[in-house]
Amino acid sequence: MKRIHSAKDPLMIGHLKNVMATFGIKCVTRKLDLISAAGQLPPTECWPELWVVDDDKASRARAILKKTLAPLASVKKPWMCSGCGEKIEGQFSECWNCGCDRAGVKSPGMIKLASLSHRR
Numbered sequence: 001m002k003r004i005h006s007a008k009d010p011l012m013i014g015h016l017k018n019v020m021a022t023f024g025i026k027c028v029t030r031k032l033d034l035i036s037a038a039g040q041l042p043p044t045e046c047w048p049e050l051w052v053v054d055d056d057k058a059s060r061a062r063a064i065l066k067k068t069l070a071p072l073a074s075v076k077k078p079w080m081c082s083g084c085g086e087k088i089e090g091q092f093s094e095c096w097n098c099g100c101d102r103a104g105v106k107s108p109g110m111i112k113l114a115s116l117s118h119r120r
């Protein structure tokens, strides 16, 4: 068994598992139920994981994974916050300045957190 991927989003892990299945690569998921433990563990420690059952298929699985994820990365273009007009980099889903998401919906509790975690 080899771990080939982990992602914050359990739906993404489920999707990737299905993709692997279409290529005849058997995978299992782990930690899908650990999301609720976030906060007590380092965040990446409790992300859902995707494991390849056959070790010798791991490199092929990684290649498929790369191709599958590539289009997703390229669509992450910068976007304009409708709340404050700030230009936001594509990898962020919320405005670091005012806490609005791409749809312009403000999440009050996230404002401080968002500005802290996005300003490095």
Ligand SMILES: [Zn+2]
Residues within 6 Å of the ligand: 081, 082, 083, 084, 085, 086, 095, 096, 097, 098, 099, 100
């Ligand atoms: Zn904003």
